[in-house]
Amino acid sequence: MAYRANPFLERMSERTTSDQEFVQMFAPKVLERLNEDCLRGGVHIFRSPPGGGKTTILRAFTPNALRAFWHGGPMGVDTYRQLVDRGVIDAETGPQTLGVFLSCASGYADLPPGASAISAGMFRALLDCRIVLRSLRSLGELVGSTSAQTMEALQLHYDDETLQNLGSIPLHQSAAEMIRWAEQREREVYSQLDSLAYVPGAAAPADVRFESLLWLQSVRFVHEGRVVAPKRLLMIDDIQKLRKTQRSLLIDEIVTLRPQMPVWLAGRSIAFGEEFLSQGVRPGRDVNFYSLEDMWGGRSGQFVAFAQNILDRRFALQSVVPGNTFQQYLAEALDPKEVESLYREARERFDRGTARVKRNPRYTEWLAKAVSGPAAHNYENAIELYTTRILIARDEANRQLSLQLVPLAPEEFDDRDSSAVRAAAEIFMNYEIKTPYYFGLERLCALSTNNVEELLALAAALYDGMRAKQALRRQGEPYLLPREQERRLKDVAAKKIDFIPRNHTEGLLAQRLLNSIGTFCRDRTFVINAPYAPGVTGIRLSASEIIKLQRISKASGSAFTVIKRVIDECVAENLLVARESSASTSREGGTVFYLNRTLCSHFGLPLQYGGWQDVTVQQLAEWIETGLQPVRGLTLEAAL
Structure with a gap:
């Protein structure tokens, strides 16, 4: 493992983590929270901010991971049993589902922009050949070998009449032949792309629909005389990296094909509407949405049990700090x-x-x-x-x-x-x-904002403290005291906000906006009569204020356009948490933007949701431009 000294620094979705280590770290409660419908035919979209666990879920269904779960058996008994119960793995013969994992992180942005027939045809052609190629390579991993001999021995049978009508994908009889076709097809697409850069009239690919989906769900794979991988699962990650026209085309056409196998699309959350949906697609009927924040617990507090499972499995990978659970080294009460x-x-x-x-x-x-x-x-x-x-x-x-x-x-x-x-x-x-407030397992989980990556970053800082105490061999308390926990957690929060300008497109403006929101919330929280108990941790834009932002053209250089762009990025990057606010008899509806809970600790704010104040887009424009100065000399006594 790359960071064996601190197992909380390792990210399971990273390919530097071996499949065996991935299985050891994988929390079975992930599958417990996964809806049964996800493995049924249809389009399923997983959404979360970065670090929410999308890629981890997808990786768990890739062939090598499934084989590791199968071979691990008792080592990961809970996960193994759930996969067997769902028919993903057969206890005797192994994985039954061919999970085909594809990322949109590279290649697609090189294609011509716009919604022309040329750009659409090239996008379909590139995606089709990559799905075929990735399917066959995954098939080799599933049967235990990707050698040339194995690929030649893997036979493809085409019994479904649907496959006889494919216009762009050939029906070769062996996996090796299909791999050669797919590799050549990808080279042709890029060759045509180079030609298009210089010759506007160059011939475009003839792909008129996503035929790889029909091919994958209908072809039969035979190895050594027996059918393998009778079930299929197509997983496409990072769809936010596609252009909006590409994303709309992908979802529209996949939905139109009405897939008989599950198709998983994963992407980051984006503010202000269903940016992943094109017009005409009906959520809940044509497409099933899964918000990972809600899946991991939402407002019900179930994230604590899920997080504890993750932390304990990571804690078991190290040997410096003795014990069985992460929580046992976190003091839950003051001395x-x-x-x-x-x-x-x-x-x-x-x-x-x-x-x-x-x-x-x-x-x-x-x-x-x-x-x-x-x-x-x-x-x-x-x-x-x-x-x-x-x-x-x-x-x-x-x-x-x-x-x-x-x-x-x-x-x-x-x-x-x-x-x-x-x-x-x-x-x-x-x-x-200065009574310690940010300490203990429950508040650690609250600070994570239902985000696995943030949970691990905070836990890594606490683990460093546990390890330091073991190295010093202090007598007395081997656990982290509340004040020590709070100091380490607030250090993570300070680094998080300091890092924003270097890690985000609109980093400087986002940092200024977040600092202003934090100042605004502090000024309204620390009033001695606590009018918004336990405190204010977010701002709300009413529906009419949001309409002002939505009406602005992207080409406009107005301050409102900047605000929308900054807020979009803050929500997409989990710096702000957007929640709808219902209308009442005294106010119109709107959207509340809560501060990320880790940032709440930076500003000394409570971790509960519910406290917010209305603001206008004009106020936000001023905050982004000049920031908001705190009320000088604000004290609890002064408010009496």
């Missing part, structure tokens, strides 16, 4: 001595913040309740102090003058208290007295 110190500071802040209301009989019982507790103060005592400050500030802002002297009973405090208020109190403690 009692540290809590005592934090409580004293919280009490000092409480006394200063409530000094002017101590003589007000309205709050006498609330104040007494907040400070009456056991001699040995715990974390909940400090939360109680901040909760009281929040509720007093809310009451002061809302009460009627005629009721100023009416005392508030403790029962009234309980009625107004809520989990959101206490969550606000917790992030206030992190902001004001």
Whole structure:
């Protein structure tokens, strides 16, 4: 493995990882979350930001991976059993599904742009010969050899009448002959491409439909007298790298062919509409969509179990840190001595913040309740102090003058208290007295924004800390304390935002926008009455504001065009999380753009969703141009 010193740095989709290592790291819960319909005939599109796990899913169904799962058997018993149950592997004879993996990352951008017959014909021709070529090479991997002798021995039978009507793909009898045809056909396409660059009237390929799909689902493969790979699965990755016209052509024609085998298309999420869909294609009927963020857990919190499975399998690959689980080295609670110190500071802040209301009989019982507790103060005592400050500030802002002297009973405090208020109190403690907040497995998973690659990046930083403690052989706590976890996680967040200008097309503008959104959210989160408890972590564009962006032509150089381009990229790259906001009687619908949860830790914001504020495209234009300066001297006391 390339990064054996830190197994959390290895990406399973990378080809530097062997198939055996891939099987060891592959989490069986991936298959548990995979919809049964995915292996039925039709078009299935997987969407996620980069690092969401698309390529990992596709690689799991490639021949070498399936053979490794089959041979591994007991080693990966959960995954093996699921593949057997779904008919992908037969316990006796091995893999039954020929997974054909093709990437759109190279070659297709070289084809002529536009929607002309020439560009469409060349695109079909190139894709057809590559699918045929990749299918036959995958077939060799499935039977255990890609040698010339094996390819000559692999026979192709054409019993389906559909195949007799193919116009562009020949019906050779051996795999070796078909490979030679496909390789020659690819050379011809590029030769014609070179000719087209200089001779506009050069002959274009005659391919008028994607015939490779019909060929792949109908041909029978025979090896040593027995039929092999009776099931087929075509997997096309990185479709976002195709031009929009190519993508539309691909989906339209595949849907029109109504494939009897499953066709998986994988690509990155893009904001503002179904960019992967062409007109006339009906989601849910012609095409099945799968959002990997929702598949891994969505808002239900199931990502924690999925993530824990991934982390533990990676943790088992190393031998420096003893133990069976990653979580056992993450302290989930503060040390009692540290809590005592934090409580004293919280009490000092409480006394200063409530000094002017101590003589007000309205709050006498609330104040007494907040400070009456056991001699040995715990974390909940400090939360109680901040909760009281929040509720007093809310009451002061809302009460009627005629009721100023009416005392508030403790029962009234309980009625107004809520989990959101206490969550606000917790992030206030992190902001004001630096109580660790970003620690523990659940918050590690929340910081990952349902993204596997981000989870591994954060876990890698924590693992480095675990390994350092083992190297120093410290007595006492071998695990990472909450403050140590938070420091390492925030370091990852700081590097993430610093790296944006170097890693994204609109990097400088995106960084400025994200910093402005973070500043905007902080200014509205850290107000002592917590009006948007537990805090604001996103902005919303109403439907009318979004229409302003959608109406702008791509050729326009206006500020609105820049905003749309920057937001599109931020959503596509998982820097912003877009969620629809329904209309109500008091407001129109719109789209909320939440900060990536790792970035929330950089700005010191809570990790819950739900808190957002409306903004206009004009505000966004100003933020992108000049940034947003924070409110100077913002303190919780100043808001009282």
